[in-house]
Amino acid sequence: MSRSEISSAIASPGAALFPSQEFRRQIDDRLTLELERAQERVARGSVTPTIDMEAFRRELAAFDFLVPRPLTELLDWSVEMLEHGVTHLTSPRYFGLFNPSPCFPAQCADRIVGSFNPQVASSATSPAAVALEAHVIRSVAQRAGLPAQAGGHFTSGGSEANCAALLCALTSAHPQFATEGARAFSGAPVLYTSKESHRSWVKIAHQAGIGRSATRLVATDGRGRMASRALAEAIETDRANGCVPVLIVASAGSTNAGMIDPLEECADIAKRYGLWYHIDAAWGGAAIASERLRGVLRGLERADSVTVDAHKWFAATMGCGMFLVRDATAPSAVFHVAASYMPSHELSVDPYMNSAQWSRRFLGLRLFLSLACAGWAGHAAHIERAVEQTAWIRRSLEERGWQIANDSPLAVLSAVPPPALGEPRTIVARVLASGRAWVSLAKFEERDVIRICVTHGETSAEDLATLIEALNSQSLS
Numbered sequence: 001m002s003r004s005e006i007s008s009a010i011a012s013p014g015a016a017l018f019p020s021q022e023f024r025r026q027i028d029d030r031l032t033l034e035l036e037r038a039q040e041r042v043a044r045g046s047v048t049p050t051i052d053m054e055a056f057r058r059e060l061a062a063f064d065f066l067v068p069r070p071l072t073e074l075l076d077w078s079v080e081m082l083e084h085g086v087t088h089l090t091s092p093r094y095f096g097l098f099n100p101s102p103c104f105p106a107q108c109a110d111r112i113v114g115s116f117n118p119q120v121a122s123s124a125t126s127p128a129a130v131a132l133e134a135h136v137i138r139s140v141a142q143r144a145g146l147p148a149q150a151g152g153h154f155t156s157g158g159s160e161a162n163c164a165a166l167l168c169a170l171t172s173a174h175p176q177f178a179t180e181g182a183r184a185f186s187g188a189p190v191l192y193t194s195k196e197s198h199r200s201w202v203k204i205a206h207q208a209g210i211g212r213s214a215t216r217l218v219a220t221d222g223r224g225r226m227a228s229r230a231l232a233e234a235i236e237t238d239r240a241n242g243c244v245p246v247l248i249v250a251s252a253g254s255t256n257a258g259m260i261d262p263l264e265e266c267a268d269i270a271k272r273y274g275l276w277y278h279i280d281a282a283w284g285g286a287a288i289a290s291e292r293l294r295g296v297l298r299g300l301e302r303a304d305s306v307t308v309d310a311h312k313w314f315a316a317t318m319g320c321g322m323f324l325v326r327d328a329t330a331p332s333a334v335f336h337v338a339a340s341y342m343p344s345h346e347l348s349v350d351p352y353m354n355s356a357q358w359s360r361r362f363l364g365l366r367l368f369l370s371l372a373c374a375g376w377a378g379h380a381a382h383i384e385r386a387v388e389q390t391a392w393i394r395r396s397l398e399e400r401g402w403q404i405a406n407d408s409p410l411a412v413l414s415a416v417p418p419p420a421l422g423e424p425r426t427i428v429a430r431v432l433a434s435g436r437a438w439v440s441l442a443k444f445e446e447r448d449v450i451r452i453c454v455t456h457g458e459t460s461a462e463d464l465a466t467l468i469e470a471l472n473s474q475s476l477s
């Protein structure tokens with residue numbers, strides 16, 4: 001191979017990966033325009049995927065990654081794939097799981113972070129980013145009513161934050177847990193959460209090595225809230241049988257129905273038995289922004305730790321949770337580690353010594369920018385609007401003979417259709433097939449319900465009317 005052949009062989013893949021500034025600018029401008037157009041079509045089009053998956057699998061199979069293709073073509077292909085191949089959280093007619101249409105400041109943050117790609121494992125490499133995340137976490141923790149010395153960290157989501165809570169609980173329950181794991185305890189360690197809680201707890205017990213059966217799913221009061229008497233009884237029974245209770249988890253905004261467990265009563269029980277008290281406020285926690293609504297979270301300030309997902313009701317882009325903790329040093333008791341190759345080793349500061357992740361993305365800028373440019377008041381308006389729209393949906397359905405099984409103060413309904421319209425399962429299938437809106441099938445207190453949650457900050461009165469029509473229509477269109 002001649003020298004020029006070698007240099008062109010080296011240069012050409014490099015040019016595709018690291019093109020000229022001029023080329024990047026052109027692509028950026030083009031992408032901005034194409035994404036804007038795609039989002040306009042999404043707002044008008046089907047909420048559900050319309051892609052022909054057989055054809056798509058054939059297209060995918062043709063990517064053998066041997067012959068490079070032009071980036072412009074690939075970007076168009078990617079936008080089209082997402083436009084037709086996913087359920088659209090950015091559709092104002094998505095009344096779905098707690099996945100938001102992301103707010104613009106968070107999207108800007110992603111763009112900035114993608115460009116600089118800082119490594120937020122260490123304060124030495126990213127001092128400003130680490131300090132900014134710590135500031136946001138402290139601000140949210142204080143807004144939640146935790147003391148000034150509270151801390152925590154950003155996580156990939158609610159599941160990671162919940163897992164951090166269990167690990168902190170186990171570590172604080174027994175000084176030898178860190179070295180010996182579950183064997184350190186005199187009996188099986190167990191945790192308590194309601195049967196309406198998020199099922200991440202089952203996986204988390206497995207990951208933490210205490211086994212899935214360690215998750216006690218406590219009875220509810222018939223209205224979706226943990227029954228505090230059943231909780232106390234379960235703890236007594238376990239203690240009598242030689243198990244070791246370590247953690248109580250209350251939900252503040254249950255996944256199916258937005259119900260809030262009796263936070264104060266759970267706090268009293270945790271105190272009585274000396275257990276770690278975690279509140280899973282992954283979605284409902286955003287209500288701390290609203291002066292009008294935050295009262296529903298009374299008792300949040302008594303938690304040892306709290307999960308709040310910015311990628312839920314704070315409308316950050318996906319993969320942005322928060323673990324808030326009363327004692328800021330608790331996570332480092334779990335996650336501390338010595339690594340000679342790391343450029344900094346500050347126990348109370350360095351994210352790699354305080355959280356499960358090591359190399360990690362700069363997540364905090366998303367919430368920082370949205371809080372800084374909209375303020376708590378802006379987030380309050382977003383939440384209050386969703387709650388008002390939910391009340392409107394409720395009235396409209398009740399006028400048409402529906403029942404609402406839950407009485408959540410938040411923005412989610414567990415709706416039961418009049419028998420003449422068919423089973424919830426049939427109606428959900430019909431709505432999804434029409435592509436006019438997205439709702440889901442859920443169980444609330446053992447009953448099939450249609451789960452309707454307002455998640456989009458720009459859902460209009462017309463979108464709400466379309467939802468009501470789609471739910472009540474016997475036809476597919």
Ligand SMILES: Cc1ncc(COP(=O)(O)O)c(C=O)c1O
Binds near residue numbers: 157200251
């Ligand atoms: C109450 C609750 N906790 C935890 C989670 C898990 O959060 P993530 O999906 O961000 O891991 C969810 C997700 O919906 C949730 O609703």
